[in-house]
Every structure is written in structure tokens, then in C-alpha cells.
Amino acid sequence: MATSIRILNGTVRGKLYWRRTLEGYLFISPWIIGFAVFTAGALLGSFGISLTEWSIIGDRYWVGAGNYVKLVQDQFFWKSLQVTFLYLLNVPMNLVLGLLLALLLNQKILGLGVFRTVFFLPSVTAGVAVSLLWLWIFNPRFGVINVLLAKIGIQGPMWLGSETWAMPALIIMSVWGVGGSMLIYLAALQGIPTALYEAATIDGASHLRKFLYITIPMISPVLLLNLIIGVIGSFQVFTQAFIMTRGGPNYATLFYVLYLYQHAFQWYNMGYASALAWILFIVILVCTFLILKMSRDWVYYED
């Protein structure tokens, strides 16, 4: 009782508050230290490196903004940026497909758990294994896609061997990972109060109207989340290009991160690679900021 009174008048409350705060920080200290050393420290370090010319081996030479100036004049920088922005086309496609799948798997049908597992499994399959699998699927002569196209009288393209088709092939392949966003949609769909649908049904709303005016607004925060995750993921795409195309043919799949990797770990231009990394960081930051800014017009938060 005495403690309660003292808590109410605030004298001991301060002590307890600070103690609990300290305890809280103690518990999260491994993460804070990890973040400070391995993330924030590395970030600042990479910015420092970006102002130097450094081949990993040997001395660093201060070049100031030289790497950033060189970057603007580098045709492969612009090419890789163009290729990466083109790949962003996969984002709306996967947003729609993920939602459609989630809607299908939100029905009460037999074997629902099996379907959900099957659609989600590709998302947890190792990227290298998936890339090798799709190499076969896209094989121009014996790949399943071209074999099926041949059955209906269409000669399939050279896919990964073609400058024109390599990028569409990788965009098609990105559908493989749609299970991740599907799962998030599914959770959001199941969180929509059924009362809203019941009320709309009583009012005579059609399925389409219920979808447009209840489902979409209610899951719009999740749409935003998937959009941001998709955009960031697309800017960071690497494995597919590294395993399947090595940036070719004729630089048609020279993704930004692949180009960055080449400079850092194949050609040992660590300063230039760090500059590339910082530009990517800024590009992702700007894109995310723009998306969040625009989201105010179309994302509905219940609270």
C-alpha cells in the first residue's frame, strides 16, 4: 500500500522508471551493439571508403567526390540503373498475383492447408536452387516453356540467351516468390471483420463492390508494405543474374547490385563500389519516401 502511494506521488516512480529503462536497454544491448558496430559502423565506413580509390590491397588514395563524378560518366552505371528500374515491372505484377492467390486461398475449400503450403514453398527455397531450376525451364530447346509453346505451334524465344527476352524471363521468374506476399495478404484478409461484409451483403452490394470498397481499403496498409518490400527487393536483386546470366547477354541483365559486386569483389575497386552502394541507398530511400508520401492518399488506417 505504501509503495502504491509513493508511486502515485511520483517520488519512487522516477527510480523505478529509470531502473526499468536501464533493464530494457540491457536486454536490447546485444542488438544495439550489433547495430552500432556491424551496421551503422559499416555504413559510415563504406561512406569513407567511397571517397577513396582503394583496391582492397594496398593504400587508399583520397579522391573526394571523384568516384561520384566518375559514376555519372560511367555508361554501365546508367545501364545497370536502367536494367534495375525495368525489373521493377515485376512489382505490380506480383502485387496483383499475390492478392489473387490470397483471395483464392482465403476460401473454405478442401485441402486448403496443402494449397497454402504448396504456394508458399517456393518462397523458402534457396535462391541458387531456384535459379538453376529456371535455367532448365527457360532452355530454348528442351525447356518446358518452349516445349509447351511448340505444342501450340509457337516457336519460343531464346529467353536467357536473347537480349530482348532475358529481362522478361527474369520478371516471369519473379512470380516464383509470390508466396511471401500472398501469406501477408492472407493474414490481412483474415483480419477484416466479417461484420463489414455482412452489412454490405444486407445492403445488396455485389462481390466486386465488396472487394473494391471493403477488402482493398482494409488491406491497403498491407498493400503498401508489400509494395515497399517489392521495390526494395527489386533494387537488390542479385542471385538470379549472378547464377543465370552473369549480367548478359550484352548487359541486358546487368543489375545494379551485380555491377556493384563486380566492382567490389571481381575487379577490386572497393572505393567505386562503395560509391555505387551509397547511390543505391539514396535511390531506395527516395523511392520509399515517395511511396510513403503518396500512400497518404490511398492507404486506410482504422485508427
Place this chain on the structure above:
Amino acid sequence: MNTPRLTRRSFLNLAGTMSAASLLAACALPTAAPGTSEEAMAEPIVIGWARHGNEVSQATEDTLAGLFQEANPGVEIDALALPWSDYNTKIPIDIAGGTAPDTFTAHPALMINSHAAGGAANLTERINAAEPGINYADILYPGDAEFDGDIFGLPQKSCTHQIRYNKDLFAEAGLPTPGELYWSGGADAWNFNSFVEIGQQLTKDLDGDGNPDQYAYAGIGGTGNVAMLRAAGGDIFDEAVTQCLVNSPESVSGLEYMLSLVENEIIPSPELMVNELGINFDTGRMAMAGGTTCDSVQALHPDKRLPFAWDFVVLPAGPGGFRCWGDTDQSVVSTSSANPDEAFDWIVFRASLDAWEQAYDGGMKLAFTDGPTRWSTFDSRAFTEPLGELDIPMIKEGYRHTNPDPFVPRSKDPYRVLFSIYATEINNMLRGTKTPQEAADDACALIDSEILA
């Protein structure tokens, strides 16, 4: 009954103490173990040695280290074999941090970079002092380790990149083998023209669907296309590495020849990705394919044996004669080594024929894991007995035809030139999206702007 309980307070105290202790432990610097000066005297000198490789390479190095230590009591070799990609990240960072192993393997590009960064010690005086015992004239590809007349490495292994051919497919087609052609007539019999004539008979449509299921040659990938360019009389750079020569008339004629191989279906177009279809040398559906004389020999192991007879041959001669790709992984002494004398002794042993023969006597066959380091290796039983099924004089010919020495252009970013810029333009040409002249001009434009500028 009172049971001991961990209260919230005691738990927090314990957690806090452990966190603090862990942090302090992590921050603590390692200190030398206390001991008397006698004990310190008795401690062996530890020489760090790193190479790229796998678990077999690790076993190889441990065995060789054991042999060295027997002859050099008081010195211990701490060997480490790392996978290629890890190695190429770790070693440069170690060099930069001044913590490089005392000795390490430097492939040509790493050799160039290590030398430029001052990470590799100049060994010229040590080698001169060790003559004639070291017999430097016997070393393969000395040029890979020479910079401005000084020597910065001794070979850990040297390889040539040759053509492997399937003897059974040649016999089935009633054709003389490339080896027979080479030994019977040299460049008159084994050349660009005979390669096309033979190749046209070895590409076959086995199932009658109108598409070849067996090809004569796997294609001109990686190192082979530079060798072919040089065999045609062309090159990537001039000798001073100041001018791109890919668009010289000789080089373009080499590119035209490569394109003719695709047009004649002697090699598959790169976009077909036939390897993924199971059309490759190992499946017996590719009559000839590139292969190094260091790694491909592993196909003679009982558990890796190919289901057909095969052998090596050098690339066919063009107007520029026979040209092979060849390179050396050099053992270098790090400039940060505290024990350069012992490190040098180790790399001398590592490059010696003694190492091969002592290892062979102990039951380890270096011929399967390492390429030769010296000309005398070709006559050693440690090489001839394990590889006796192969044409060993032909393997040796590959080294003889590796010209220039070093073969890797000593440009800035040599791998970018060879495996990105040049390889992309070759690919464009073979896919038919550029003519040889266009591909050559574009390659030079990029080399000029990205490398030479």
C-alpha cells in the same frame, strides 16, 4: 518445502553481469602467454600458408607441410585452403590489414595486384643466393612472377588450358585423333582448317529431329577465345598494354574464324545453353572441350573416371601458330611476414621436384591435384606414373606453346577485360547480333574508355 527460485532481480543481476563480462572479454586484446625465455626459444616458428582449394587441397598442404617440417625442425607450417571466392575476398583484405599469411598463393590477377600494392616481397636476391640449388631455369612460366626484372614468386602450380578430346567418338567417326595429327604433321596437320573439316563430321543429329545432339566442340569460352585470337595472329593489347588490338585485322580474322565455327555448327551458339541439356564432354556428347591440364586430369581417378577414353591436345594452329592459355599460381612471401627466411624456404620446397617425389613416395599423387612447377616434373615418376594414360609429351607441349609468358595481360583490371568486356563482345558476335568487326570495335571502345583512359 522451499525450492530454490530464480527471482527476477537475481536473474537480471546475472544477465547484466554476464553481458558485461562478455563485452569485456570481446574487447580484451589477446596477450602473449607467459613463459620463460627458454620456453620461448623452444617454440616453433609458425609460417602461415594459404591457398585456394578444397578439402583435398587442405590434405595436400598438410602432407607437404609435414614433409617440410621433418626437414626443418623448429618451423611449423600452418596451412589453410579456402574456396576460390572466399580466398579472393579474405586474402586481399588480409593484405590490406597487414595480417596476410606469411606465404600465400597468388593467381595471375592477384599477383599483379599484390605486386602493385607492395604486398609481395621481392625474392630476386634470395633466389640468386640460393642458386644453383634452386635451379630457377627449370621453373615453368617464370614471367608470371617477374616485374621489371625482379622475381616476386615461385610456382605453387602451373596449368595450360588445352582441348580434351573423346577418343571413342573420333574412332566411331573413323577420324584420326587430334593428337595423331599434331604429332604427325604439327601445324600442317592440326590447324584451323583441319579443325573445321574434322568438326563438321563430329556434330551429329542423333535422334533425327533436325537439331544436333552431339557437337564437335563445346565452344570458345573463357580462356580459349583469347588463345584462339592469338593463334589467328591477333591480341588483346600491344606489348606495352597501351593500345587495344582486338580490332586489328589479325584479331578480326580470328573472330571471323570463331563465328564460322558457329555457322558450321561445329560449336553450339551460346544462347542454346547446351550444357544444361546434358550435351557436354562428360556425357560423351561433345567430341572436344576445353580443359586445364591441372584439373581435368582428375577424371583419371577411379571414382571420377569418364566412361570413354580421352586425351589432351593443344588448340589448333592458326596463322599465328600454336597458342595455349597458361598461367601459374605463384607462392609469394608477404611483405608483412615476420619470418621471411623461413617463409622463403617453404615456398622453395613447395616449388621443388623433391616435394612432388617425397609426397609420391608417401602415397600422395600431386599430379591429380596440382599442375607441375618445373620442366623436370614431366620426366618425374610422380607425374608420369599417375597420368600415364595421357599423352604427357602433349601436356608438355602446351607449356611450350604458352606464349607470351605471362599470358594474362598486365592491364588494370585484367579479368574485367578478359571475362567481361571481351567475353561479352565475343558472345554478341557468336549470337549474331554484331558482326566480328562491330564486336571488335565495341570491345576496343570499351577497353579504351574503361581501362586505358
